[in-house]
Amino acid sequence: DAGVTQSPTHLIKTRGQHVTLRCSPISGHKSVSWYQQVLGQGPQFIFQYYEKEERGRGNFPDRFSARQFPNYSSELNVNALLLGDSALYLCASSLRSPGQGILSNQPQHFGDGTRLSIL
Amino acid sequence: TQLLEQSPQFLSIQEGENLTVYCNSSSVFSSLQWYRQEPGEGPVLLVTVVTGGEVKKLKRLTFQFGDARKDSSLHITAAQPGDTGLYLCAGAQSNSGYALNFGKGTSLLVTP
Numbered sequence: 310d311a312g313v314t315q316s317p318t319h320l321i322k323t324r325g326q327h328v329t330l331r332c333s334p335i336s337g338h339k340s341v342s343w344y345q346q347v348l349g350q351g352p353q354f355i356f357q358y359y360e361k362e363e364r365g366r367g368n369f370p371d372r373f374s375a376r377q378f379p380n381y382s383s384e385l386n387v388n389a390l391l392l393g394d395s396a397l398y399l400c401a402s403s404l405r406s407p408g409q410g411i412l413s414n415q416p417q418h419f420g421d422g423t424r425l426s427i428l
Numbered sequence: 429t430q431l432l433e434q435s436p437q438f439l440s441i442q443e444g445e446n447l448t449v450y451c452n453s454s455s456v457f458s459s460l461q462w463y464r465q466e467p468g469e470g471p472v473l474l475v476t477v478v479t480g481g482e483v484k485k486l487k488r489l490t491f492q493f494g495d496a497r498k499d500s501s502l503h504i505t506a507a508q509p510g511d512t513g514l515y516l517c518a519g520a521q522s523n524s525g526y527a528l529n530f531g532k533g534t535s536l537l538v539t540p
Contacts, residue, residue: 352531
């Protein structure tokens, strides 16, 4: 079975532009989360989606938005790009949503990310 | 805010040596996961621990979750060059929708 797939793998943008990153979860996984990983740091949580609804949001500005589609794939949008947005953007999928008892501890499976560089 | 502190930040050892990586917090987690990440790739899940005091073994890797579910350790026996990578611990909390809080990672280099 295919793992989590993300596209594109690399992207170069300039300040002020916007970007859309895409993620396809593992087949059967209904929950998708987005993380930002700056060089030398661990991933930071941005969003979590389940059944097309936002279920969690990290400490990121409103320039960051996301959505989930009926087929459970997801897009992350970032507007008015800043130099500091340069990072590896990771998508993770899991089997169930938060708040479903012990099953909420379902492990998250990550894609290889999109490397975004802002010039 | 970094909820999880990992130590050491960097570790360079020779093949055959043993090592322990620590992941500490003042917060309680419902579960804790360990990942290994290689350059240009996403983190790969190694193990999930859920119960305080739990010990899990994965070949030469031993993972332990603290009794209070605030800390964890990863011990590698007889390290091999293939163990080289960035080791990340990540905790999930019910009050944050089980979003993962990651540590900064421990970068391990094992030389032949």
